[in-house]
Amino acid sequence: MSTIQLKKSDSMTVKSVKPRESVFFDTNSLKWLPWVIEGTWFKLLNVDMKTGGYTMILKVEPDNDAPVHGHVGAVEGLILEGEFGYDDDRGPGMHYVWEPAGAIHQPDSPGGFTMFAVMHGPLLGYNDDGSIAAVVDGKMMYQMAKEGGGADHITVDFPDID
Numbered sequence: 624m625s626t627i628q629l630k631k632s633d634s635m636t637v638k639s640v641k642p643r644e645s646v647f648f649d650t651n652s653l654k655w656l657p658w659v660i661e662g663t664w665f666k667l668l669n670v671d672m673k674t675g676g677y678t679m680i681l682k683v684e685p686d687n688d689a690p691v692h693g694h695v696g697a698v699e700g701l702i703l704e705g706e707f708g709y710d711d712d713r714g715p716g717m718h719y720v721w722e723p724a725g726a727i728h729q730p731d732s733p734g735g736f737t738m739f740a741v742m743h744g745p746l747l748g749y750n751d752d753g754s755i756a757a758v759v760d761g762k763m764m765y766q767m768a769k770e771g772g773g774a775d776h777i778t779v780d781f782p783d784i785d
C-alpha cells in the first residue's frame with residue numbers, strides 16, 4: 624500500500640491565488656427565519672441552481688411534529704446540537720447523517736436539534752392523497768430567505784427574482 628502526502632515546497636511552480644472576496648461567512652449575522660414546517664427555522668447558506676439543492680442550518684423546536692416528507696436528492700447533515708432520528712435509528716450532536724435520494728420518512732425529535740445540512744436536491748411535501756403539495760427547492764429557499772432579509776450573501780441569478 625502506498626501513502627501519498629502533500630508537502631510544501633519552495634520550488635513549486637503552482638502558486639496560491641488569493642480570492643477577491645473572503646471565502647468565510649459569519650452565520651451569526653443571519654437571523655433565524657421560519658421554514659416550511661411549523662416550529663422549524665432556517666438560515667440559508669447557499670443554493671445550487673443546477674440541482675435545485677441548497678445548504679442551510681436547520682433548527683427544529685422540541686416535540687416538533689414533522690410531516691412525512693421526501694427527498695429528490697440525498698441529504699448530508701451534521702447535527703450540531705440536540706438529536707433526531709427515525710424510530711431507534713438516532714443521531715446526537717456531531718453525528719453525520721446521510722439520507723439517500725428517494726427517501727420518504729418522518730423524523731422525530733423530542734428535545735429539538737440544530738443541524739448543518741446540504742440538500743442535494745429539493746424536498747417534497749405531500750397531500751393526503753399522495754400527490755405532491757410542495758417542492759422545496761433552492762429557488763424557493765432563496766426567495767424565502769430574500770423576503771426575510773437573509774440572502775444578501777448568496778450570489779445567484781434567478782431572472783424572475785429581483
Ligand SMILES: [Fe+2]
Binds near residue numbers: 698722
Ligand atoms: Fe428528511
